[in-house]
Amino acid sequence: MYVIGTLSSMATVQLRSGFVLVDDPLVPPVGTTGNGTCGAANRPNVDCNLDKMGYFPNIASLQACVTKVKPCKMGTFVSWSPLDKSCSWFNECDWDHLCVDCSKDTEPSCPEPKCPYYIPFISEVVHAAPSTPCNCRNGTQCGGTNEWVAWKDTSLPNKSYTNPGTMPYPKSNDILAWEFKSGANPGYGGADVLATSADTWFPSWARDGNLYTGWTDGSVKDDVTGKITGAQSENKQFPPHDIIATGQATVVGDDPFELKLQNVSVFPSSTYPYNSRFPCGSLVYNGTWFYGTYWVSKYGQAPYRTTPHIPGLIDFRHSTDKGKHWIERRFTPEGPADDLFTERDQQGHTASDQIKFATPHWVDFGQELEHSPDGKAYLISHGNDASSPESAEAWMLGNQVFLARVEPTIADIEDGSKWEFYAGGHGADAKWVKGDVRKAMPLVEWVNHTGCTTMTYFPALKKYIITISTTSRYPVLDGGHFDTWILEANDVTGPFAYVTFMKSFGPQVYFANFISKFSATTVSRAQWVAGSSAFVPSMYVYEAFLMYSANYDPGSFVGGPNPPNSGYKMNLQQSRFVLSDSFASRLAITRARKV
Numbered sequence: 001m002y003v004i005g006t007l008s009s010m011a012t013v014q015l016r017s018g019f020v021l022v023d024d025p026l027v028p029p030v031g032t033t034g035n036g037t038c039g040a041a042n043r044p045n046v047d048c049n050l051d052k053m054g055y056f057p058n059i060a061s062l063q064a065c066v067t068k069v070k071p072c073k074m075g076t077f078v079s080w081s082p083l084d085k086s087c088s089w090f091n092e093c094d095w096d097h098l099c100v101d102c103s104k105d106t107e108p109s110c111p112e113p114k115c116p117y118y119i120p121f122i123s124e125v126v127h128a129a130p131s132t133p134c135n136c137r138n139g140t141q142c143g144g145t146n147e148w149v150a151w152k153d154t155s156l157p158n159k160s161y162t163n164p165g166t167m168p169y170p171k172s173n174d175i176l177a178w179e180f181k182s183g184a185n186p187g188y189g190g191a192d193v194l195a196t197s198a199d200t201w202f203p204s205w206a207r208d209g210n211l212y213t214g215w216t217d218g219s220v221k222d223d224v225t226g227k228i229t230g231a232q233s234e235n236k237q238f239p240p241h242d243i244i245a246t247g248q249a250t251v252v253g254d255d256p257f258e259l260k261l262q263n264v265s266v267f268p269s270s271t272y273p274y275n276s277r278f279p280c281g282s283l284v285y286n287g288t289w290f291y292g293t294y295w296v297s298k299y300g301q302a303p304y305r306t307t308p309h310i311p312g313l314i315d316f317r318h319s320t321d322k323g324k325h326w327i328e329r330r331f332t333p334e335g336p337a338d339d340l341f342t343e344r345d346q347q348g349h350t351a352s353d354q355i356k357f358a359t360p361h362w363v364d365f366g367q368e369l370e371h372s373p374d375g376k377a378y379l380i381s382h383g384n385d386a387s388s389p390e391s392a393e394a395w396m397l398g399n400q401v402f403l404a405r406v407e408p409t410i411a412d413i414e415d416g417s418k419w420e421f422y423a424g425g426h427g428a429d430a431k432w433v434k435g436d437v438r439k440a441m442p443l444v445e446w447v448n449h450t451g452c453t454t455m456t457y458f459p460a461l462k463k464y465i466i467t468i469s470t471t472s473r474y475p476v477l478d479g480g481h482f483d484t485w486i487l488e489a490n491d492v493t494g495p496f497a498y499v500t501f502m503k504s505f506g507p508q509v510y511f512a513n514f515i516s517k518f519s520a521t522t523v524s525r526a527q528w529v530a531g532s533s534a535f536v537p538s539m540y541v542y543e544a545f546l547m548y549s550a551n552y553d554p555g556s557f558v559g560g561p562n563p564p565n566s567g568y569k570m571n572l573q574q575s576r577f578v579l580s581d582s583f584a585s586r587l588a589i590t591r592a593r594k595v
Contacts, residue, residue, distance in 0.1 A: 014521045015254070015543075016366070016519055017255075017256075019254040019255045028095060028125055030127060031124065031125060032125045033124045033125075034095065034122070035098065035100055035121075035123075036099050036100040036109070036123060037079035037098060037102070037109065038088070038090040039053065039090060039093070039099065039111070041053040041055045041089070041090065042055075043055070048069060048072030048074050048075050049072055049074060053088065053090045054088070055089070056069075057085065057087075058085050059086070059087035061080070062078075062124060064087070065080040066078055066126055069087065069089045069126055070126055072089055074089060074090075074091040075091075075126050076127045077092075077093040077095075079121045079122070080122055080124075081120060081121050081122075082120055083120055095123075098121075099111075099121075102114060103119075134192065134193060135186055135193055135257040136183060136186040136187075136193050138184075139181055141183065142186070143564035144182030144185070145183065148179050148181055149181075150177060150178075150179050151180075154500050154501055154502055155501075156501055162472055163470070163472055164474075165447065165448065165449050168446050171497060171498060172488050173583070174579065174582075174583035175461075175578070176499075176580055177578040178486060178499055178575060178576070178577055180563050180573050180574065182564055183565060184573070184574035185565045185572065185573040185574065186256070186259075186565070186571075187565060187571050188259055188261060188569060188572065189218070189220040189221065189570050190221060190569055191221060196567055197215075197220050197570065198215045198216060198218025198220050198568070198570075199215065199568060199569075200217065200278060200549065201215055201547055201549065201570040202279070202511070203282060203547070204283050204284040205284070205366065206289075206367070206368060207368050210252050211517060212249075212251075212282055212284050212289050213249055213282055214279030214282050215231065215247040215279065216231045216232070217232060217552075218230070218568065221261070222249075223261050223262060230266075231247035231266045233279070235276055243269070244269065244271055246269070246279045246291075248263075248264070248266070248267065248291065248323050249261045249265075250262045250322070263322070269293065269330075269331050270333065272332055273335055274297040277293050277295060277296075278294055278296060279292065280293060280360050280361055281316075281362040283316075284368065285377065286408070287320055288318050288320050289319045289320075289323055290318050290413055291316060291319070291326070292313065292314075292316045294359055295339075297311055309392075309394055310355055310393050311339070312355035312357050312358045313358075313359075313360050314330055314333060315330045343356065354385060354389065355393065356381070357379070357383055358393065358395065362380075363380055363455040364454070364456040364516045369408060371459050373492055374405075377405065379405070380455045380466070381401065382398035382450040382453045383400060383402050383450075385400055385442065387399070391447060392475035395452065396452055396470055397450075397451055397475055397477070398448075398450040399442075401443045401468070402443060403440075403443045404421045404437075405422075416435065419434070419435065419437075421436070421437055421440035421441075422441060422443055423440065425493065426491060426494045430491075444468075444496060448470075448474050449468075450468055450470055452510055452512070453468050454512065455467075455492075456544075458542065458544065460521060461523070461542055461579075462490065463488050463489065464491065464492050465487070466486065466496065467485075467486055468487070469482050469483070469484050469505075469509060469511065469512050469548075470483055470485075472503060472507075482508050482509055483505060485502065486498065486499040487499065506548075506550040506551060507551070507561075508550055508553065509566060510548065512548040513547050514544050514547070518572070519542075519544040520542055520543040523540050523579060523588075525539065525541070526576070526578075539578060541578055542576060543574070544577070545573060545574055547572050548566075549568060549569065549571065550567055551566060551568060
């Protein structure tokens with residue numbers, strides 16, 4: 001049978017990394033009192049310096065109970081009953097869910113079997129909770145509330161919005177919303193989880209359990225050697241062409257709040273014939289690491305319709321020794337047409353002066369493509385076709401999303417003629433064309449509302465999730481806010497429905513991607529609705545961590561980052577999808593049939 005687990009405020013969630021995620025309870029200040037007991041401490045007169053719980057009989061008052069327990073090493077909390085004068089001590093207590101009536105209540109703190117009658121208790125915090133390292137597991141350490149919250153503005157754009165438009169996709173009936181745990185958002189790459197570092201993090205989960213990622217435009221600290229390494233993708237002199245460096249790192253660890261960055265280094269390459277060369281998708285498969293780069297022309301200079309602003313994908317270099325040595329076929333490209341898909345001619349133009357594969361990223365099918373529908377590697381990217389030739393196109397601006405696939409071998413990935421491009425249709429009716437990017441058709445389309453795009457497959461949901469970040473104020477990038485919206489589908493080719501549209505998320509989140517390694521193995525049942533203390537036992541959720549960078553332009557926001565601790569670093573935000581009851585039931589039935 002398949003059982004959907006029940007979450008309490010001290011929930012446990014099994015991640016695909018193998019780590020069991022346990023919520024950090026919030027401990028109120030010393031002297032705080034509450035109605036109810038921390039639990040059933042049935043052992044009298046045991047050692048309160050060694051045993052995590054126990055009780056003293058015949059204690060006259062709560063004050064006397066606190067005085068009795070205060071010298072005890074294990075006495076962080078007490079629960080005293082005026083009925084039987086018992087004084088219980090506890091090293092741990094779920095303070096938000098004290099057992100008020102042990103004869104009726106079903107809180108985790110209440111005993112089983114229940115008490116034969118009502119026994120009143122008053123509890124008090126005797127000692128401060130032991131200090132823990134700042135890792136954002138408890139969101140209050142990193143500027144948040146440690147509570148699950150929904151984004152403040154999920155209203156859809158309209159004609160009067162700063163980036164006008166009408167959502168072209170229906171609302172999902174299966175995934176109802178997305179929520180994040182306030183402050184549970186560690187940042188990596190700097191001196192600590194609060195420090196800034198670099199951006200452009202797109203990791204791939206390898207067979208050895210590690211994540212392999214690119215990064216750029218900042219400095220990253222190696223957590224083993226302590227060395228700080230810098231990378232810069234923009235050529236400050238244009239022309240002539242110059243050499244830039246893109247970064248790389250190995251992300252080690254199964255606990256998303258205790259990751260270490262190792263083997264931090266950079267790789268040089270030429271920006272010729274353009275201004276900048278940035279990292280895009282990383283893929284590790286069968287011992288080979290494929291690392292993509294794309295061109296940007298005159299970075300940061302509007303208007304973004306200036307041709308060519310986003311010349312797009314160059315190629316994928318590869319390493320067979322985890323990044324120690326690389327083979328780069330286009331260390332210095334010969335010209336505008338020297339790119340993997342040959343989207344431009346020798347003068348740097350296309351038929352419409354638009355690019356389809358602008359900033360591509362590999363679809364995250366899990367550990368080494370384990371859930372690829374056909375064993376192939378898939379590439380997804382925002383871009384523009386010829387249908388709206390006057391639309392701006394940049395690293396966070398576009399009209400469409402395109403999809404391609406290839407056999408995951410060095411020979412095929414490096415040969416543009418081997419690639420297949422999505423050409424319309426959904427599921428079994430999807431069409432693919434080989435070797436001709438001009439025939440690629442949009443997978444997703446919303447004029448002026450696409451930008452950096454990623455896709456992740458969640459096997460527990462049997463869903464493909466697309467995450468898109470784009471500008472809030474067309475066509476402004478630097479100095480503006482960014483919107484993030486999420487789509488879902490049952491097939492890699494759709495059809496798609498939208499989950500949420502979050503205005504000014506971050507308020508400047510970009511390069512957002514869900515990491516399959518840090519997603520739950522199964523659906524869970526939540527204890528409360530985001531932003532509410534109401535007990536809602538029927539709300540099913542699915543936890544997954546969202547990686548992103550944010551707020552590279554300090555002048556773009558007022559009032560601080562939101563979600564808390566969002567910054568110029570590798571953010572890893574704990575989050576969850578809210579599922580409909582009917583969808584959760586279908587998942588349970590499907591799983592039961594396989595058992």
